[in-house]
Amino acid sequence: MTDVKSVNNPLFLREEELRQAIELLFFAYRDFTAGADNILEDYNFGRAHHRVIHFVGRNEGMTVSELLDILRITKQSLNRVLSNLIKRGFVEQRQGEEDRRQRCLYLTEEGRLLEQKVSRAQRELVANAFREAGGEAVAGYRKVLTGLIDETHRDTALNRILKT
Amino acid sequence: MTDVKSVNNPLFLREEELRQAIELLFFAYRDFTAGADNILEDYNFGRAHHRVIHFVGRNEGMTVSELLDILRITKQSLNRVLSNLIKRGFVEQRQGEEDRRQRCLYLTEEGRLLEQKVSRAQRELVANAFREAGGEAVAGYRKVLTGLIDETHRDTALNRILKT
DNA sequence: ATTTTACGTCAGTCATGTTGACATATATTT
DNA sequence: AAATATATGTCAACATGACTGACGTAAAAT
Incomplete structure (x- = not known):
């Protein structure tokens, strides 16, 4: 531990600590998302579909532009995924009541089932990590x-x- | 706070807590990576290039298969990115000394400069979060x-x- | 009546991942 | 020495999910 770097450069340990924190985030995120990806694969859905299902599930009735704001992607990108989810009956749209230009988004029964399935797996993973920690x-x-x-x-x- | 869900279902708060932890990870990772992406853009590099530069920088002399194992992508995927980095002079390969089938990976001067630049930005972000926390x-x-x-x-x- | 907003859509492009097949050099095993 | 296994590279085709730019339509706001 008392090598040249840490003796001569008091910032070295801190830099190393930060680098480790960054890699930790990389590996944790990689493994965290892997579980969901596996489940989604069975449905021929990708991570993009999951994000939509996740956020719509947690914000029933949200508008398309709210979703765009969260996901930080273009409406063209969203549209491919979203219209796919609608066509396949996982998400439905209803015209906004106050502002009828808006399309409010809801999960269908099937959508809710998938959301639950993926969410449960992820929650268990996080719950284990929380319990251990x-x-x-x-x-x-x-x-x-x-x-x-x-x-x-x-x-x-x-x-x-x-x-x- | 004393709504029906939390009264009737003792698991509700825990589920909600876990869902929040998951979203927190999503937003934190999204913003954490955004900074690096911006810098890399100036070089016409993407996140894939960054990952290579990052891990080679931290493990000078690592082999291609070690890198593949970390990144969890196919060698064909890696090769496109890696050969691009080599061609543009950010990474170099040397034949392994013990096992001459191996190609050991190193950053060039230019590669090291870029690695430092991106890493510094990310470390500052993490350092701020650490300091506040x-x-x-x-x-x-x-x-x-x-x-x-x-x-x-x-x-x-x-x-x-x-x-x- | 005009303009702005919310959304949809067509078309083309790019980055990054995948499979599958095959090649080449070197190490290891028989 | 010959056969096999390993590390790596490469070609080709394809999928996903981003992007830009252009254009359309309905409804709200001015």
């Missing part, structure tokens, strides 16, 4: 990940997550 | 993310991260 660690996880969200829209993102 | 939270972050890594190769992954 303990309550205090969970609080730390939340704090750090919150800090990784871009400041300029952190509040917006947190509001959406917490659905205040 | 505090030391205890950082420990929790590590614990939870470690737990999210697939058990079957968690030790392998951790060894690579910590470079023991």
